[in-house]
Amino acid sequence: VSARAVAKETGARLAAAEPLNATLHWSQALLDAEAARVDATPAPGPLAAMPIAVKDNIATVEQPTTCASRILEGYVSPFTATAVRRLRAAGALIAAKTNMDEFAMGSSTEHSAFGRVKNPIDPDRVPGGSSGGSAALVAADVVPAALGSETGGSVRQPASFCGVVGMKPSYGRVSRYGLVAFGSSLDCISVFGRTVEDAGRVLSVMSGHDPLDATTLDRPPMPVPTPLPDLRGLRVGLPREYYPADLHAGVAAALQRTRAAILELGGQICEVSLPHSPYAVPTYYIVAPAEAAANLARYDGVRYGPRKVGPGSDIRALYQATRGEGFGAEVRRRILVGTYVLSAGYYEAYYRKAQQVRALIAEDFRQVFASGVDLLLTPTTPTPAFRAGEKTEDPVSMYLADIFVCAISLAGLPAVSLPVGRSDGLPVGAQLIAPYFEDERLLAAAAAIEGAVQPGAEVR
């Protein structure tokens, strides 16, 4: 199949998917130009003519990169993210830039300055977030894979809500060069796929050391994972803190079915404990806003985007007016919380304490894996996708949608969300977590489980 034909088909699917509001920038002309480039390459590479959508906080030079924020409206980056450059070099077509929670802050893609994204399975529900546009495009079969970004679960959680695969690699596996900074010690470019294989192929191409990001590890790229034929000899731990008594019945049933599939494949199951994981969400909501408050200081009306002139003519009035009007409510809230926890008199009590609890959370994982457990299995989310508007007035209840994904981000570990069943028609995701830099083995095991569960089947 020629890339030109793929570009035409992808354009038709993007147009048909417009009611989801999942894209911020795309055009048939750009798709055709992408295809012409691939068709002119003699050996286009491992992702030849694969259309891939890219979250709008990852820099591309052909379309704007707005992070779904008014403060970056119309901004076009003068450079391309390393991950995108590598996908292109492997023959991929960049299909579209996708809608997201503003600056990746949110769990429902309702905090976009350009309107909420609808879940393709039920348009009254959210697709999850913050990478909701990318998840929705894969779920709606517009593209086989899409890039998102994770700071605290922003790919795994929407993958679970939309019924697709979402893989967050180990921190340092994929270059952050060209990913707009949110929480720099947490941010990871991550990938959605229709299948584990699609996600693995894309991650393999993106991975590897980048001299432009000193936090990437100097190790070779991840090989494309070969699915395990079975799980014999593999020990899968169930951390009891991730199976509360009040877990949603459909989620619990889907996880029960996943455990049965693992046993059928010859894997062993054991119960383990990660005692500090219940503190992951409060830890995250100190660490991430603190880093965000520092990273977002650069949007001041001088260097990027639109400028608002405030009352008076001094430079601070310019900053305050631009930032006050340019950022949406959730971003402003997080900047204020981040500034508060870093301010004199509170730094020790909040930020330093959170950094120390973060170390305890990471140490729990290290000890469990050192005890001979190969992988951990948990629900990805406490419930299936919630209704739009249900949590927008209560930030803490929105934050709790990330209760099972945050700890892994704080520990820098790789994890994948797999669709494992439906509850009242809504997708349920199971999360598999692996030791640091075991991304390939994680995906190889996930592919075996993927073949043994029926993601489209009702669980009760």
Next chain:
Amino acid sequence: MGERMSIGREQVLHVAKLAELAVREGELDRLVDQMNRIVDYVAQLDQVPADRMAAPFLPGPASAALRKDVPNPVPLARPPAEFAPEFVDGFFLVPRHGAMEEL
């Protein structure tokens, strides 16, 4: 977190000033309420025993591998002159803005 007090309007305005964020009078009460809910929620870290404190944790390489200290061309798709109003002798020229000159 020791002696915590709830956050009041004055404190939100002070933090907003530190963050260079204009806060509209009409949204202040709601912000005060939401910030208090968030800060009350994260205060549960008080329950983690202090005697079990570890050193701060950061993922990624133990130490950042630095590049050789040689100037490389910045990999830009367009030259700087194309994305700034004015670019002369390696410098961006920006409009003079009010009291900026006096700071």
